[in-house]
Amino acid sequence: MDELAADISHHIWATKYRYADRKVQESAIADTWRRVAFALAAVEPRNAAAWEQRFFDILKDFKFLPGGRIQAGAGTARNVTLLNCFVMGTIEDSIPGIFRALQESAVTMQQGGGIGCDFSTLRPRGTRAKRAGSVASGPVSFMDIWDTTCGALLSTGVRRGAMMATLRCDHPDIEEFITAKQRPDRLRRFNLSILVTDAFMSAVRANDDWPLLFPATELDAEGELIAREWSGAPAPAPCRVMRRVRARELWELILRSTYDYAEPGVLFVDRINQHNNLWYRERISATNPCGEIPLPPYGACDLGSLNLTRFVSAPFTTKAMIDLAALDETTQIAVRLLDNVIDVSRFPLQPQAESARGSRRIGLGITGLADALVMLGLPYDGDRSLAVAADATRTICHAAYRSSIALAKEKGAFPYFERDKYLRGEFIRRLPEDVQRGIAEYGVRNSHLLAIAPTGTISLLAGNVSSGVEPIFADVYSRKVLAEDGSAKEFTLTDYALDLWRATAGGGAGLPSGFVSAAELPIRAHLDMQSALQPFIDNSISKTINVPQDCPFVEFQQIYDLAYDRGLKGCTTFRPNPITGSVLSEESAGAKAPHCCVLERESD
Structure with missing residues (x-):
């Protein structure tokens, strides 16, 4: 056989x-x-x-x-x-610390690991450091350096350069982070996710003001202080309020960007930490590139x-x-x-x-x-x-x-x-x-045991079975895959179940009972499936909710409210758009598609 x-x-x-x-x-x-x-x-x-x-x-x-x-x-x-993926160590807010973290990221990617990085520890753009007096260029500017480094590794033949970047929803540079991938030539090797807290969701629903702040010990500035848990800090730290925004307007900016550009995703970080089996020793603020494994530093x-x-x-x-x-x-x-x-x-x-x-x-x-x-x-x-x-x-x-x-x-x-x-x-x-x-x-041998990954590559290896918990994309479609020399090779794919039905059940034309493609499903079906499985998954689930291009924005907004209310740990959507195109199409698919659905972006 x-x-x-x-x-x-x-x-x-x-x-x-x-x-x-x-x-x-x-x-x-x-x-x-x-x-x-x-x-x-x-x-x-x-x-x-x-x-x-x-x-x-x-x-x-x-x-x-x-x-x-x-x-x-x-x-x-x-x-x-x-091991497929890693979350990198806390990035120290100094030039030596930043470039030490960059070197560690490069070494990890060079050996085949995808990485996740929380950039929340870096001072916001335009602020002055208390000790050195230098003016910060902000976390997004350093993400560009990570992206370039990943591209250099890719060009040497290492094709495992998937990266996740996270930023807290109360970081003063959050708007720049939200819109960072709205240019087609920027941060293409990153997935972006915002660390959304329960306090922020409460502020959104109450239409309250929302403080954007940063740990005061790192800033040469005066003003209002608020104690806040912060990335890399072992306990709540006094944070300097830089400015305030309307929470609901910031939430709409996040969702508008995701609606139009498929980035950023959302991680409900308090829920991740509340349900972490190692809650007593870890504080998580990042995930692997596809989001199914929230991880502590290293x-x-x-x-x-x-x-x-x-x-x-x-x-x-x-x-x-x-x-x-x-x-x-x-x-x-x-x-x-x-x-x-x-x-x-x-x-x-x-x-x-x-x-x-x-x-x-x-x-x-x-x-x-x-x-x-x-x-x-x-x-x-x-x-x-x-x-x-x-x-x-x-x-x-x-x-x-x-x-x-x-x-x-x-x-x-x-x-x-x-x-x-x-x-x-x-x-x-x-x-x-x-x-x-x-x-x-x-006792127990493993602190955590369950996670549902996107499995795009290994599912193709197994005869093009449907990936992870995702619905079937289509009965027959074309897909481009990178060859060893970097060129694209195109394959015509038939869904595994359809192929098996035709071969063993005497099926000819038509489709087997129950066959439904992603394009035919209501949006709610994606949430229903993720919600049904999350209670049995101690890590998380990588799931992209496919949204039709003609979906009204009001309906799109409801996806995220439902995801939060149903107890999910995160939410990722994809709506076809001019910048990133389609994840897959009846004609072709390639490395420009976003998220974890594409062979060149996932780390398996």
């Missing part, structure tokens, strides 16, 4: 994941699976050969898809990290996805169902595999290694959801689909925690584990009683 029947699957494997040097020449993807399984089982203190076979068994036929860095790097001689994400299409039994029949028992069993093995990645991986920087080994964070997610629903005969936007998706995600969540408890009993809990504080976490308190009892008795 040809595991890479689709042309694009073979292209992805050959250009991104196949290992070849003077001694090794992988001739089939089974060789890649065997390499990865052997490398990750090698750290097992007992029964390494048995675990190698178990790892291989979940990798074969694309049942489990490790993050791309794992597939490309595990078991090779390459000096690369196996935090890293260790990703993998369960391919739900491989767990549907009797597809396209009245007996079609997701095999939850098989999903549970595969989840347990996948957790162990991802936990071993932390021990096998190299790290660009020592603080990243310390953070990853201290928390042993992993991000196990799903892909192929929309295709699996079609195989069940269910439309993406149906109530039954939401229930099925929630059941599958709940199964994975509880199996993952039970597996991590068993690993803690066998190998020890993660070093940052503090039992009583951990058990008081918002997410942990919602887990089944047996899971909480297990954590109390044995």
Whole structure:
């Protein structure tokens, strides 16, 4: 059987994941699976050969898809990290500190990691430093330097330059940040997200004034002081109010920019911190480039996805169902595999290694959801689909925690584990009683276990299954992918579920029952799906809400209000626009498209 029947699957494997040097020449993807399984089982203190076979068994036929860095790097001689993405350390507000942070970012990207950076610690444009007396050029000006550095790395052949930049909603340069990507030639290698606080959302809804401020210890200025939690500060800091704006006007500026230019996204940062399992030792102010892993300074994400299409039994029949028992069993093995990645991986920087080994964070997610629903005969936007998706995600969540408890009993809990504080976490308190009892008795191996990534590249590798939790883009469409020499190669793609239906269910023309494309879905369907799954995800979910070009702005605004009210940790939308074009189209797609939906922008 040809595991890479689709042309694009073979292209992805050959250009991104196949290992070849003077001694090794992988001739089939089974060789890649065997390499990865052997490398990750090698750290097992007992029964390494048995675990190698178990790892291989979940990798074969694309049942489990490790993050791309794992597939490309595990078991090779390459000096690369196996972890997809990192959040960089706190950027010190000084020239030496800024360029030290830039160097660390460059080293991380050069070894294959995407990065997230919080620029809130940098003084606003035009302010004078208390000690040096120099006038600041502002955080956005330094983001340009990061963007140029990323471009230089891309030009040398490293195509893993995805970056996320965040800025607090009360930083005095917030308007400049909001509008920074409204020029087609600026910050194209960044995704931008605003750290939106609960206080700001309350001010928006009350139509109050909103203070823009900065820590007073860094400024040579007088004026009103307000105590405020701030990026990089261990406790609330006295902040100098620089000016005040109408909160509702600032919120509309954010949404207008997103409506017209698809940037910036929004992260509900207080909710992220309130629901962080490591609330007792971390303050998070940034995420990885696609937003599914909120991380502390020097935090890293260790990703993998369960391919739900491989767990549907009797597809396209009245007996079609997701095999939850098989999903549970595969989840347990996948957790162990991802936990071993932390021990096998190299790290660009020592603080990243310390953070990853201290928390042993992993991000196990799903892909192929929309295709699996079609195989069940269910439309993406149906109530039954939401229930099925929630059941599958709940199964994975509880199996993952039970597996991590068993690993803690066998190998020890993660070093940052503090039992009583951990058990008081918002997410942990919602887990089944047996899971909480297990954590109390044995601890847990991994501080976090679940995240849903965009999985664009690895989903193409698996035969063009629908990406992550996104709906199916179209039945047939064209997509351009970069070749190794930097040129664009175009492929005609058929959706996996449609292809399978035509091949196995006797389908000819037309579409299977339940088939619905992203363009046909109401906007609310995206929020409904994300809301249904978030209760079972301890990290976060990468989800882009596709908005039709003719969507009225008033309706667009409601998306963000609903996202906040439904308890989501963030919201990203995309509406076709003249600057960034379309994410994908019936004709083509390329590297200029925004966000995480494009192969050249995501870090797997």
